[in-house]
Amino acid sequence: xxxxxSPSPGCLFQPDPREPHPAPDxxxxxxxxxxxxxxxxxxxxxxxxxxxxxxxxxxxxxVHRLSQELVQWGLLERRNGEYRxxxxxxxxGQRVPRxxxxxxxxxxxxxxxxxxxxxxSHLAVSDGLEVLYLDKVSGEQTQISRPSxxxxxxxxxxxxxxxxxxxxxxxxxxxxxMSAPLTRVTPRTTVAPGLLGQELRKARExxxxxxFEQTRIGYMSVAIPLTGATGAVVAALxxxxxxxxxxxxxxxxxxxxxxxxxxxxxxxxxF
Amino acid sequence: xxxxxSPSPGCLFQPDPREPHPAPDxxxxxxxxxxxxxxxxxxxxxxxxxxxxxxxxxxxxxVHRLSQELVQWGLLERRNGEYRxxxxxxxxGQRVPRxxxxxxxxxxxxxxxxxxxxxxSHLAVSDGLEVLYLDKVSGEQTQISRPSxxxxxxxxxxxxxxxxxxxxxxxxxxxxxMSAPLTRVTPRTTVAPGLLGQELRKARExxxxxxFEQTRIGYMSVAIPLTGATGAVVAALxxxxxxxxxxxxxxxxxxxxxxxxxxxxxxxxxF
DNA sequence: CGGAAACGTTCCGTTGACCGGACCGTTGCG
DNA sequence: CGCAACGGTCCGGTCAACGGAACGTTTCCG
Numbered sequence: 001x002x003x004x005x006s007p008s009p010g011c012l013f014q015p016d017p018r019e020p021h022p023a024p025d026x027x028x029x030x031x032x033x034x035x036x037x038x039x040x041x042x043x044x045x046x047x048x049x050x051x052x053x054x055x056x057x058x059x060x061x062x063v064h065r066l067s068q069e070l071v072q073w074g075l076l077e078r079r080n081g082e083y084r085x086x087x088x089x090x091x092x093g094q095r096v097p098r099x100x101x102x103x104x105x106x107x108x109x110x111x112x113x114x115x116x117x118x119x120x121s122h123l124a125v126s127d128g129l130e131v132l133y134l135d136k137v138s139g140e141q142t143q144i145s146r147p148s149x150x151x152x153x154x155x156x157x158x159x160x161x162x163x164x165x166x167x168x169x170x171x172x173x174x175x176x177x178m179s180a181p182l183t184r185v186t187p188r189t190t191v192a193p194g195l196l197g198q199e200l201r202k203a204r205e206x207x208x209x210x211x212f213e214q215t216r217i218g219y220m221s222v223a224i225p226l227t228g229a230t231g232a233v234v235a236a237l238x239x240x241x242x243x244x245x246x247x248x249x250x251x252x253x254x255x256x257x258x259x260x261x262x263x264x265x266x267x268x269x270x271f
Numbered sequence: 272x273x274x275x276x277s278p279s280p281g282c283l284f285q286p287d288p289r290e291p292h293p294a295p296d297x298x299x300x301x302x303x304x305x306x307x308x309x310x311x312x313x314x315x316x317x318x319x320x321x322x323x324x325x326x327x328x329x330x331x332x333x334v335h336r337l338s339q340e341l342v343q344w345g346l347l348e349r350r351n352g353e354y355r356x357x358x359x360x361x362x363x364g365q366r367v368p369r370x371x372x373x374x375x376x377x378x379x380x381x382x383x384x385x386x387x388x389x390x391x392s393h394l395a396v397s398d399g400l401e402v403l404y405l406d407k408v409s410g411e412q413t414q415i416s417r418p419s420x421x422x423x424x425x426x427x428x429x430x431x432x433x434x435x436x437x438x439x440x441x442x443x444x445x446x447x448x449m450s451a452p453l454t455r456v457t458p459r460t461t462v463a464p465g466l467l468g469q470e471l472r473k474a475r476e477x478x479x480x481x482x483f484e485q486t487r488i489g490y491m492s493v494a495i496p497l498t499g500a501t502g503a504v505v506a507a508l509x510x511x512x513x514x515x516x517x518x519x520x521x522x523x524x525x526x527x528x529x530x531x532x533x534x535x536x537x538x539x540x541x542f
Numbered sequence: 543c544g545g546a547a548a549c550g551t552t553c554c555g556t557t558g559a560c561c562g563g564a565c566c567g568t569t570g571c572g
Numbered sequence: 573c574g575c576a577a578c579g580g581t582c583c584g585g586t587c588a589a590c591g592g593a594a595c596g597t598t599t600c601c602g
Contacts, residue, residue: 028340028560029300030341050548059590059592060591061552061593062589064550064551064552073305085366090365092356093363094420095422096356097355098358134361149365151361151362300559330562331579332580333562335579335581
């Protein structure tokens with residue numbers, strides 16, 4: 001095992017205030033490649049060689065050499081001098097089993113949900129201290145584009161899916177979230193740890209979570225946890241609607257129905 | 272080190288039954304990482320350390336070290352001793368712009384198509400000598416699961432999307448396809464280069480391609496090319512149906528309508 | 543028009559990251 | 573009980589990777 005931070009025994013203080021992804025350092029080749037691939041933000045689209053060198057902090061020659069190799073592999077593409085993420089990344093990413101199985105099983109059920117409500121449904125897992133959206137199905141005209149892209153991230157403590165994962169997931173995760181200050185995403189976001197704990201207790205009683213304008217003003221969500229074969233929570237499923245059309249009981253009822261079916265499907269796959 | 276097949280010039284027999292991606296060799300770190308990530312087949316789910324070492328041809332110690340680093344990054348995950356592709360691959364893969372833009376723009380139109388036909392619609396690009404499926408939208412009960420997963424691949428010469436890309440794409444690609452023997456996927460697959468050329472000529476006249484049971488017995492498809500801002504073909508869009516419900520003219524008409532809208536959208540994004 | 547700045551690319555001597563054979567403790571099968 | 577296969581660790585030799593320097597070109601101003 002490798003020691004993360006020097007294991008000085010007295011460091012019960014902040015063992016790891018890092019983001020969900022521990023090490024941006026490392027002078028290994030893989031570390032550099034990681035730097036390169038991860039400086040492409042969600043919207044950066046294309047970056048020049050110099051821009052890459054600047055952002056990664058690597059020598060221009062190194063970036064040049066590695067990028068060449070990445071292009072050859074297909075992880076990067078080159079269009080008139082600019083680099084962007086390559087198609088092979090998408091291809092390999094689609095093979096990731098945890099994602100693929102969950103999506104394949106949930107998709108039809110999410111479509112049912114959307115047809116029954118004409119609202120938007122999200123499928124998410126927890127990663128670090130955030131939710132990672134695996135899929136999203138929207139109703140006819142209901143395009144909620146902004147804060148909930150597929151593969152987008154949001155804090156655990158402000159989203160309905162996140163609260164569901166916190167309420168029904170491992171205690172340790174909750175403690176980790178509580179041990180850092182809760183960022184305020186909207187004026188209505190729960191930032192008091194005590195209040196959050198109360199919300200989660202209520203959630204455990206009710207079997208679902210509701211959230212009003214804590215992630216985005218004008219919208220509310222209801223979410224439930226999805227449990228796998230072992231009984232552990234593996235994901236969360238939600239319905240999001242404008243506050244004007246908030247039908248908490250109806251959403252919760254539908255979600256519970258769908259959740260039961262989903263648990264059966266997951267168990268059948270030994271997930 | 273294992274050389275794949277030595278590129279002996281006299282091997283016009285089976286020149287390259289390999290995937291469309293040129294170099295599996297290279298003793299660089301990236302080459303090894305590539306080997307590791309790409310031995311995970313579409314269904315392999317999880318592999319043990321020894322299995323990885325065996326498949327990649329790398330030393331066990333090397334696989335161990337690199338896998339550790341990959342796990343730390345999130346490109347691999349470890350569950351009770353077994354490795355599998357990690358969630359971060361999915362996350363990064365979803366950021367790939369060429370894929371994301373095409374999908375985001377096409378998705379609503381594909382849903383329209385599916386609602387109008389109650390059949391299945393595919394979005395695909397060409398990669399090497401194959402089509403790579405970017406998205407797939409199915410009607411109510413119409414689950415065509417097998418040969419057309421998202422991120423799945425099929426030969427260019429037997430699928431409707433592939434023929435569309437060949438008919439309207441760069442001449443050089445067609446020549447490349449023609450220069451290798453055309454594999455027979457079903458008994459009805461076009462394997463005679465002359466016949467393929469004829470089909471493509473007809474396609475260019477009509478503006479669309481139709482294919483009957485060349486990819487899968489019992490099913491047919493109609494496809495059109497999608498052109499970007501520069502006028503170049505960037506993808507293909509298709510409708511697939513059981514042969515019993517083949518309505519070529521209707522499918523072609525709908526696709527043309529959608530294609531025109533898509534071209535406008537792509538141009539607006541300077542794609 | 544000319545000079546500076548930024549770009550992508552190549553070169554090359556140095557070095558430390560990577561390699562992989564050998565080895566360890568454990569597990570499971572016959 | 574012995575053998576084989578497993579995951580994991582060790583360590584000295586070596587070569588792939590490194591990055592500073594310099595290249596030719598383009599772009600942008602003064």
